[in-house]
Amino acid sequence: MEVIEQELYGGAITMNLPRKFGNISHVREVPDHQEVFVNVGEDQSVIVEILELAAEASDDSCAAFHYQQLAEDNDAEESSTIQSVSILNNAELPNWPAEAKIYLLLGQQRVAKFNERQRQVESGSAEDTRNLLQIMMVVVRLPRQETDIVISYNIPLQIAATSSSREVAHEGNIQEAEAWFRNLIGSFRVRDWSLFGN
Numbered sequence: 001m002e003v004i005e006q007e008l009y010g011g012a013i014t015m016n017l018p019r020k021f022g023n024i025s026h027v028r029e030v031p032d033h034q035e036v037f038v039n040v041g042e043d044q045s046v047i048v049e050i051l052e053l054a055a056e057a058s059d060d061s062c063a064a065f066h067y068q069q070l071a072e073d074n075d076a077e078e079s080s081t082i083q084s085v086s087i088l089n090n091a092e093l094p095n096w097p098a099e100a101k102i103y104l105l106l107g108q109q110r111v112a113k114f115n116e117r118q119r120q121v122e123s124g125s126a127e128d129t130r131n132l133l134q135i136m137m138v139v140v141r142l143p144r145q146e147t148d149i150v151i152s153y154n155i156p157l158q159i160a161a162t163s164s165s166r167e168v169a170h171e172g173n174i175q176e177a178e179a180w181f182r183n184l185i186g187s188f189r190v191r192d193w194s195l196f197g198n
Helices: 059-073 116-123 174-187
Strands: 003-008 013-018 034-039 044-052 080-088 101-111 131-142 147-158
Touching (some): 059 080, 059 101, 059 131, 059 147
Antiparallel strands (some): 080 101, 101 131
16 A cells, blocks of 8 residues: 655644545645545545644543544434543654653444435435444644644445445455554654644
């Protein structure tokens, strides 16, 4: 798999991604705090968000907090599960400052694409258009910068028969995806700390 270094936030951050992931900002508008890369051929996405530190969530619960926010954004609150949360240490990720708290969360959500769920409800159809997604999320908590960086990777595990994803996507392999995601996280580097404003 060919990997290239991608610049995020004007080059302030870099990370390695397979060439098949394209920056979606060339296609549609993306909020300033986000960088979104999509592998259209396999219906996978990598999203990086720079967020204000969520003071309402303790360090140990910040990954679950951001995962719940994602479930709400995906309209998947009722079909969202957390499989595990683990701490990544600085020996694994030496590019981060010592005070950084880094968490890896694995979970699954059932998510419909392109408002298919809404159309299903409006039409009264009994067919479920939601796909089962494996979500891999890393939250890097930077207390000094008062920032939470959230990096999430979505891979389809089961594709609904009536989903538009069925035309392009195939069901992924969790073990391969996790190994690849860990490599991505290991390549993540902040090149310009002034990005955080302090």
